[in-house]
Amino acid sequence: MRSVLWLRARARSRVLVYILLAASALWVLVPMVWAVLNSIKTLEDTFRAGAVVPFLQFAPTLSSWRTVLMDPGVVHALLSSFVVSSGTTLLVLAVSLPAAYSLARFDFFVSSRDLTLWFLSQRVLPPAVMLVPFYMMMVRFRLIDTWTGLIISYSTFSLAFGVVIMRDVFRDVSKEIEEAAKVEGATPWQIFLWIALPLSLDGIVVTAINVFAFGWNEALFSSAFTSLNAQTFASFILASRGTRDINFNLAAANTLLAIGPPVILSFFFQRYLARGLSLGAIKG
Amino acid sequence: MPDRTYHSAAMGHATQRPAPARRVSRRHARKLGDEYVFKYLMLSPAVLWVVALTFFPLFEVIRYSFANYVLGQGITGYVGFSNYSDVLSSARFWNSILITVIYVLLTVPIEVVLGFLFAWLVNLHAPGTKFFRMLITAPLFTMEVAIGYLGITLFSAQGGLVTALLGLFGISIPWLSTAAWGLTAAMILEVWRWTPFVFLLALAALASIPEEIYDAAVIDCETHWQVMRHVAVPLAWPVMTIVILFRLVEGFKAFGLPYALTSGGPGTSTQLFSILDYLTTLEFFDFGKGSAMSIIVLIMISVVLALFFGQMRKRIG
Numbered sequence: 001m002r003s004v005l006w007l008r009a010r011a012r013s014r015v016l017v018y019i020l021l022a023a024s025a026l027w028v029l030v031p032m033v034w035a036v037l038n039s040i041k042t043l044e045d046t047f048r049a050g051a052v053v054p055f056l057q058f059a060p061t062l063s064s065w066r067t068v069l070m071d072p073g074v075v076h077a078l079l080s081s082f083v084v085s086s087g088t089t090l091l092v093l094a095v096s097l098p099a100a101y102s103l104a105r106f107d108f109f110v111s112s113r114d115l116t117l118w119f120l121s122q123r124v125l126p127p128a129v130m131l132v133p134f135y136m137m138m139v140r141f142r143l144i145d146t147w148t149g150l151i152i153s154y155s156t157f158s159l160a161f162g163v164v165i166m167r168d169v170f171r172d173v174s175k176e177i178e179e180a181a182k183v184e185g186a187t188p189w190q191i192f193l194w195i196a197l198p199l200s201l202d203g204i205v206v207t208a209i210n211v212f213a214f215g216w217n218e219a220l221f222s223s224a225f226t227s228l229n230a231q232t233f234a235s236f237i238l239a240s241r242g243t244r245d246i247n248f249n250l251a252a253a254n255t256l257l258a259i260g261p262p263v264i265l266s267f268f269f270q271r272y273l274a275r276g277l278s279l280g281a282i283k284g
Numbered sequence: 285m286p287d288r289t290y291h292s293a294a295m296g297h298a299t300q301r302p303a304p305a306r307r308v309s310r311r312h313a314r315k316l317g318d319e320y321v322f323k324y325l326m327l328s329p330a331v332l333w334v335v336a337l338t339f340f341p342l343f344e345v346i347r348y349s350f351a352n353y354v355l356g357q358g359i360t361g362y363v364g365f366s367n368y369s370d371v372l373s374s375a376r377f378w379n380s381i382l383i384t385v386i387y388v389l390l391t392v393p394i395e396v397v398l399g400f401l402f403a404w405l406v407n408l409h410a411p412g413t414k415f416f417r418m419l420i421t422a423p424l425f426t427m428e429v430a431i432g433y434l435g436i437t438l439f440s441a442q443g444g445l446v447t448a449l450l451g452l453f454g455i456s457i458p459w460l461s462t463a464a465w466g467l468t469a470a471m472i473l474e475v476w477r478w479t480p481f482v483f484l485l486a487l488a489a490l491a492s493i494p495e496e497i498y499d500a501a502v503i504d505c506e507t508h509w510q511v512m513r514h515v516a517v518p519l520a521w522p523v524m525t526i527v528i529l530f531r532l533v534e535g536f537k538a539f540g541l542p543y544a545l546t547s548g549g550p551g552t553s554t555q556l557f558s559i560l561d562y563l564t565t566l567e568f569f570d571f572g573k574g575s576a577m578s579i580i581v582l583i584m585i586s587v588v589l590a591l592f593f594g595q596m597r598k599r600i601g
Binding site for chain 2: 014024034038163
């Protein structure tokens with residue numbers, strides 16, 4: 001539905017709106033287009049100022065994509081990223097969903113609101129603060145350079161997020177349905193599994209995307225705790241950028257591989273994102 | 285209150301037929317017992333997890349911050365506050381705090397203004413705005429490290445896009461070879477990376493303002509600008525304070541983007557707090573100093589957050 005402000009706007013204002021929208025699109029697109037173009041150029045073409053339009057001004061080539069995707073280091077790092085982010089997502093959901101439901105429905109010796117706030121306060125902690133104790137813990141339990149070690153670390157940082165946002169989602173599930181099931185003799189476990197969870201699928205998806213993206217993008221802990229076996233793509237990029245002379249075309253292909261998966265995921269679930277991002281402060 | 289309804293149903297039952305009432309109430313008691321077990325069983329894994337993996341490590345950080353740590357030998361003794369005084373008297377530490385504060389205080393307001401403005405434009409629902417909404421959201425989940433890495437090619441002195449574009453106007457800026465411009469480049473990308481976050485939340489806030497309010501507003505206000513200032517901004521403000529709070533907190537954690545772009549250089553000039561803490565801890569294995577640094581920063585953050593606490597508690601509900 002058009003806003004009344006738009007309907008009442010003069011032609012001049014309308015043009016201005018589109019000019020500003022176009023500017024915002026340009027602002028977002030320029031780095032991305034730059035990356036896409038560079039990824040299909042030869043190294044020489046990346047330095048030619050006039051090479052902008054593919055086929056007309058330069059001959060596109062998939063050689064940098066081939067180089068990147070044939071690199072076993074890249075493939076293994078992508079695999080690590082995928083395993084670690086998926087594992088983190090599953091673990092966080094498994095631990096945070098029950099807790100969030102419990103907080104949404106019951107009170108404890110302290111109010112559920114204060115317990116939630118306690119979870120929320122965990123998010124304030126900069127991960128860098130936890131480097132020393134986590135490093136020592138990883139050494140003690142032989143988890144240095146393992147997927148398990150990273151999954152445990154990432155879950156710790158995402159858990160609070162999961163609990164806070166999912167509590168808010170569960171609070172919106174109609175209590176009447178749950179009451180009805182209860183009268184029919186359903187146990188709390190059945191109500192949670194077969195009523196609350198299916199009715200909260202949107203929220204669960206948002207939580208999952210956020211947690212997945214966090215695991216995918218995290219670089220501090222993966223650089224600190226992994227080297228070869230479990231290196232994720234984020235720390236792979238950080239490690240490979242050490243040399244001053246970087247190949248623009250390979251850098252572009254790597255960048256696109258790195259930002260692709262979570263961005264594509266987010267496109268499908270645009271509608272629900274605001275709520276997840278605001279930890280429930282905004283009803284999406 | 286789920287149990288109360290159940291309770292009153294059982295009571296109603298009891299007044300009519302006394303005999304089965306005991307059975308009902310016993311079942312009720314068992315159900316309550318079930319519920320008690322249920323709620324604690326459901327909650328405890330998460331609580332235990334946080335206690336084991338946040339509280340215990342935090343305690344360890346405090347312990348290490350008072351310890352003399354030698355790589356290979358572990359803690360060789362406790363040294364009181366000497367790690368703290370070392371950190372507090374180090375110029376590098378204060379530089380990192382200063383540039384982190386600059387970084388956050390410059391990027392967050394720009395993100396908020398840009399994000400709100402984009403949200404305002406999209407919320408007009410002009411034809412075709414769905415497409416723009418999707419575009420503006422795109423950088424939302426992009427990997428910071430990759431953006432910093434791409435940033436090298438954008439700001440590079442040889443063949444960098446920004447350098448080339450500015451060159452057309454005869455402007456030449458030493459982006460990655462000086463501290464101030466390196467930090468500026470990182471901040472530009474940071475704004476690019478995080479504006480979508482503000483945008484989406486501001487859009488949700490604006491969308492929740494009822495259309496009738498705008499109907500009334502257009503009668504009283506001459507320009508869009510006035511509607512925005514006197515109607516939309518005040519109504520969206522409670523949400524925007526939360527957004528600003530989140531961005532301040534997250535901004536302080538910034539690591540991947542600036543580190544990938546400048547690796548803290550030239551020299552140590554663009555080492556934000558997280559970068560310095562990372563290097564102190566894992567390149568130099570100075571666990572004592574790294575921990576003391578962490579504790580000092582944690583105290584600083586807590587003080588700032590205490591100011592927002594009441595507001596946050598209200599919103600949690």
